[in-house]
Amino acid sequence: xxxxxxxxxxxxxxFGLVIWYLYLxxxxxxxxxxxxxxxxxxxxxxxxxxxxxxxxxxSSEIENRLSYKQPSVLVGRTDxxxxxxWLAPIVWEKTFNVELIDDIYxxxxxxxxxxxxxxxxxxxxxxxxxxxxxxxxxxxxxVRYYVFTDQPHKIPSVxxxxxxxxxxxxxxGSTRWQEISARRMEFIQKAIESNIGKEADYIxxxxxxxxxxxxxxxxxxxxxxAVIHPGYYESDRxxxxxxxxxxxxxxxxxxxxxxxxxxxxxxxxxxxxxxxxKKCRKAFEKxxxxxxxxxxxxxxxxxxxxxxxxxTKVLSPEYxxxxxxxxxxxxxxxxxxxxxxNYKEIRPNK
Numbered sequence: 001x002x003x004x005x006x007x008x009x010x011x012x013x014x015f016g017l018v019i020w021y022l023y024l025x026x027x028x029x030x031x032x033x034x035x036x037x038x039x040x041x042x043x044x045x046x047x048x049x050x051x052x053x054x055x056x057x058x059s060s061e062i063e064n065r066l067s068y069k070q071p072s073v074l075v076g077r078t079d080x081x082x083x084x085x086w087l088a089p090i091v092w093e094k095t096f097n098v099e100l101i102d103d104i105y106x107x108x109x110x111x112x113x114x115x116x117x118x119x120x121x122x123x124x125x126x127x128x129x130x131x132x133x134x135x136x137x138x139x140x141x142x143v144r145y146y147v148f149t150d151q152p153h154k155i156p157s158v159x160x161x162x163x164x165x166x167x168x169x170x171x172x173g174s175t176r177w178q179e180i181s182a183r184r185m186e187f188i189q190k191a192i193e194s195n196i197g198k199e200a201d202y203i204x205x206x207x208x209x210x211x212x213x214x215x216x217x218x219x220x221x222x223x224x225x226a227v228i229h230p231g232y233y234e235s236d237r238x239x240x241x242x243x244x245x246x247x248x249x250x251x252x253x254x255x256x257x258x259x260x261x262x263x264x265x266x267x268x269x270x271x272x273x274x275x276x277x278k279k280c281r282k283a284f285e286k287x288x289x290x291x292x293x294x295x296x297x298x299x300x301x302x303x304x305x306x307x308x309x310x311x312t313k314v315l316s317p318e319y320x321x322x323x324x325x326x327x328x329x330x331x332x333x334x335x336x337x338x339x340x341x342n343y344k345e346i347r348p349n350k
Contacts, residue, residue, distance in 0.1 A: 050197035050271045055108050068100055080330050084258070084314055090228075092316045093332040096219045102140075105218035111142040112221075113200035113270070115188055116208035118149040119171070119180050121346040125209045125339070130158040130166070136212035136335070144200055147208075148187055167195075184298050185284065189277040197270055204267035207338065209346075213321075214335045222313035224272045226306050229262040230317035230325060243300040249283035250294035250304045261306055262320045263299030264338065268312070280305055 076082070082095045089095070114133065118126045126147060137143065143164040147155055152168045160166060171187060188205055196203060202221055232240055237257040243250035267273060280301040287294060294300035321327075321337035 049193045050274065051199075051201075053201060055110060055201060055269075066100055066103055068097055071097075080316070084310075086310050088310065088312050088314055090314045090316055091219055091319070092330075093318060098215070098217065098219075101219050102217055105221060106140070109142070110201040110221070111144060111199065112138050113144045113146060113196050113203040115146045115148065115191065115196075115203065115205045117171075117180065117184060117187070118147055118151075118155070118208050120150065122208055123149055123151050123154045124346075127156040127158060128211050128339070129206075129208050130156075130160075132212040134158070134161055134164070136214055137216045138218070139215075141218070144196075146191060146196065148191075185277040185281040185301070189274060189281055192270060192274045192277070197274065200270055202268065203270050203273050204265065205273070206336075207264035209341055210264065210336055210338045212336050214333050216319065216335050220267075220313070220315060220319065222268055222311075224268040224276070224306075224309065224311045225266065225313045225315060226259075226261040226302075226311040227265040227315040227320040228317050229260045230321050230331075232260040233317050233330075235260070240303075241295060242303055243294040243296075245292065247290065248287050248292050248294050248300070250287070250300035252304055252307060257303075257307060258310075259314070261299075261303050261311075263296065263302050265315065265320045265336065266302060276302070276305055276309070 077092060077094055080090070080092050082090050082092060084090060114137070116126070116129060126149075130145065133143075133145070139161075141163070145164070145166045146169060147166065148169045148171050149155060150170070150172060152170050155166075155168050158166070169187075169191065184205070188203075192203070204220075204225075237260075238254055240252075240257055240260040242252040242257060242260070244254070245251060266276070268276075280298060283301050283304070284294070284298070316331070318331050318333055318335050321331065321334045323337050323340045327334060
């Protein structure tokens with residue numbers, strides 16, 4: 001019988017340890033690429049077609065730059081909740097220092113993208129949207145507008161401030177407004193892959209049939225940002241218009257849900273919005289294969305996604321009001337609001 005020598009045994013042990021190390025390294029690397037959103041769902045983040053920039057804000061860079069009143073942990077707004085149960089801020093007027101937060105973000109000099117869809121008769125809202133954005137949205141920051149439309153020749157020429165650019169993207173129209181609404185996620189995902197991911201650090205996806213009415217600034221920037229719908233911020237979650245059919249991938253049970261988020265506003269770091277749009281698009285397409293359409297198309301899938309992938313910052317209804325709705329005492333400033341319109345006139349189908 002053959003017995004290996006001592007030297008051979010040592011080499012075999014070393015070889016075995018190397019193989020075991022490589023195996024463990026691969027396992028840990030794979031585990032590190034997972035983002036666990038809750039115990040029920042695990043999402044593997046895809047490769048992100050986004051530029052890599054250091055957007056960290058070093059405190060040493062802003063020392064001695066501003067003189068402002070000492071912040072307090074005991075004095076502030078008491079009529080609204082300014083933090084979620086998972087400790088994400090809820091942004092209301094008088095919960096932040098305008099000069100301080102703008103100064104912090106201007107030092108990292110981010111570029112912010114806006115996407116809007118102006119298909120069919122919705123093209124008539126573009127001019128007011130852009131003109132009011134130039135007055136109120138991220139003033140003094142670099143901004144790129146991406147207008148998706150089936151009528152590029154009808155997009156008006158609006159004078160833009162320095163460091164702000166308009167990109168018009170031609171897409172096909174539809175005879176169903178629901179399909180246009182649902183395909184937003186697909187178009188945004190593809191646009192991030194093609195160019196937005198290389199040109200911007202943050203992105204907001206907004207409804208074009210709206211106007212900016214007051215400051216919308218750097219206080220809204222974070223990794224994943226959602227807005228509380230103005231029609232449901234006082235309602236019990238059982239009254240939220242979530243998708244309640246379990247056959248849909250947008251399904252949310254009656255006893256679950258945090259807030260009802262408006263589909264007219266969502267955003268954040270480009271890579272996080274990319275993951276959101278890709279996941280929602282896949283869920284919508286799977287529903288379509290099963291002959292089901294969520295109650296409120298992309299808004300339903302957005303709410304499902306945000307239930308299990310909590311936003312890191314939540315915007316109050318000040319950032320998504322409705323012109324037909326009277327202002328309430330909580331909304332001290334209306335910053336962005338949907339205009340009054342006749343849906344029968346502007347939508348291709350009723």
